[in-house]
Amino acid sequence: MISGIAIGALSVGSPITLSEIAPSEGRGLLSSWFVVALGAGLVGGVFCAYGAYLNMPAVQLQYQVGLGGDETRSIFLRGMYGVSKLGFTLIASFFFVELLGRRKSLFIGITAQLLSQIYIGVFIKVHQDGSTNEHASQAATAALFIxxxxxxxxxxxxxxxxxxxxxxxxxxxxxxxxxxxxxxxxFIYGVKFSIPSLLKATNNWGAFIFFAGWCALALGHVYVMVPETSIMARIQWKKKCMNGSLSTQNRTPSTQMIDPQQFLALLGYRMKLSVIFGRFCSVRVRV
Structure with a gap:
């Protein structure tokens, strides 16, 4: 319980602090890196448990009940799965969120989850009928990483x-x-609490189809309700909401935020490395 209180306070306090002190042009990237730090901590925790399991006497690990099969391999694979999520989070924070935009990245993420859930559900159903092969099993493993x-x-x-x-x-x-x-x-508590009964009620495979249905619903929600919140899109969105009151025609000369990638494109420079590092700061041009 004490650990849960600490985790809850940190998971709430850190994003709040970032959202308040980060500059608007870099707030999204800094917030995404909180997820990177969170993933790194989870990976470290799993491998610490893995090392303790390998080097501590089994009598001291009697609290680990319910693990079936080879416990050592299970903990190791869990750690590697965490490493893969950490790597994907790093890729997403640099290349998807900033270069593709928030909304497109969200479409890609939900679609990947939707397709993988459907395949895993179908695979479990067919496997229960006893008609799967090795290649289908390998594809199911790949679906987990997708x-x-x-x-x-x-x-x-x-x-x-x-x-x-x-x-x-x-x-x-x-x-x-x-x-x-x-x-x-x-929601995390609700999902984890309901998973055992849901798997039992749906004969295992139905739970994945159920979650795939929620992913399909999320796609519709994003398409209808979620705006693009990148720097330039956010400025245009605010102008539309305020009926043009932010138009530069009625403003005195001031500074205007320009996206680093667009600025470099205007100059004719295609430096991807500069674009990545330029995301950490804003380029100001006198208008």
Whole structure:
């Protein structure tokens, strides 16, 4: 319980702090890197448990009940699965969120989860009938990692981190971030609590089709309700919402935020490395 209180406080306090102190042009990237740090901590925790299991006497590990099969291999594979999610999160934070945009990245992440859930559900159903082969089993293993990729891309863009740090107004940003984290942990509890009974009620395979249905519903929600919140798109979105009151025709000369990639494209430079590092700062041009 004490550990849970600490985890809850850290998972709420850190995104709130980032959303309040980060500059608007880099708020999304910094928020996505909180997920990277979270994934690195999870990977480290799993491999610490793996090392303890290898080097501590078995009598001291009697609290680990319910693990079937080869426990050593199970813990190791869990750690490698965490490493894959950490790697996918790093890729998503650099190349998907900033270069493709938040909305497109969210579409990609949800679609990857949808397809992998459908395949795993169909595979389990066919396997129960006793008609699967080795290649289908290998594809099911690959589907797990495809799901990890989709989860990493989708989790960075969900309302808790990137969208949550960019969409809430400044006056209620702290409350919004805390509220998002509250529902985040509430849903995690609900899913984990219901998984055993759901698997039993749906003969195992139906649970994955059930989750795939929620992914399809999420696609529709993103298409209808979720805006693009990248730097330039956010500026245009605010102008439309305020009926042109932010038009530069009625403003005195000031500074204007320009996306680093667009600025380099105008100059004719195609330096990908400069684009990546340029995301950490803003380019200001006098207008």
């Amino acid at each position: 799901h990890a990729f989709g989860y990493a891309v989708g989790r960075i863009n969900d309302p808790i981190y990137v969208f949550g740090s960019e969409l809430w107004p400044n006056r209620i940003r702290s409350f919004g971030a805390a509220l998002s984290q509250t529902f985040h942990w509430l």
